[in-house]
Amino acid sequence: MSQPDSTAADCASCCGPSRRGVLRGVAAAGVAGAAGVALAACSSGGGKPAASGPTDIGPTSGVPVGGGTIYKDDKIVVTQPTAGQFKAFSAVCTHAGCLVDAVKDGTIQCPCHGSQFKISDGAVAQGPAASPLPARTVTVQNGKLVVTV
Template identity: 55%
Template sequence: MPSWPGAGRPTRRTALVAGALAAAAGCSKYGDESADAEPPPSPTKPPAAPGSPGASAPRTPAGPELAKTSDIPVGGGKVLGDEKVVVTQPAEGDFKAFSSVCTHQGCTVRDVDGGTINCPCHGSRFRVADGAVAGGPAPRPLPPRAIDVSGNSIRLA
């Protein structure tokens, strides 16, 4: 045994460190049977009271009306320049929408004719059914846009 004063007794620091380690080990899930249990659900915001600012309102179409269903011919479509969208109707009652920005060099497509959406800049053509490249230098299809068709109204979703 050392001969200096306090030798053989733990120091305050040693006692605190040992206590902290013991406490941490006691709180550990190591070897705990409940470790296999599912973690508690993450906290969520409680639902807002009806009529309050955070309350859900009945579902309404999100975007402005793009066109009436009667404006879109079967097998054709309509380019809506302000919204940068082209809406097509490949088959009766089947409406699709795509970006009207050509994937070649960013020109806006001009028209829908002969079953294709046509770009005036370099001659790219895209299919009305899926926006796929039908011809020209465009490397990718036109990106789809989400729409909501309700009654006679077509809106961005």
């Protein structure tokens, strides 16, 4: 079972190198091969891949009504917009691939560039993200949340 994470991640650890840093590194290297390596490192996302298949992520009591909980290890965020209605989404921001770090004021929030997503459907509430968070299937089994990617 994954442990929820409610601490803010620093952008360098969630996003990897900045675009400016990658471009500077590529320019300094001056070789086309280095560009491929740098870009592959930037797009890898790092860490454990998102959960696949049914995953028991925790008790329903761990998700507040009108809010949500981020399960960092599984890269999943589960919200409860109204009592007994659970929604699950990828916790990877659709803008730059950072992990979201907070659920407050009816939105799921990304620390890297300020994108916010609605807890009810994952839609963009504030950019720069242009796409919603991908929805995941969540069911309740014996008081536990089971998410399928």
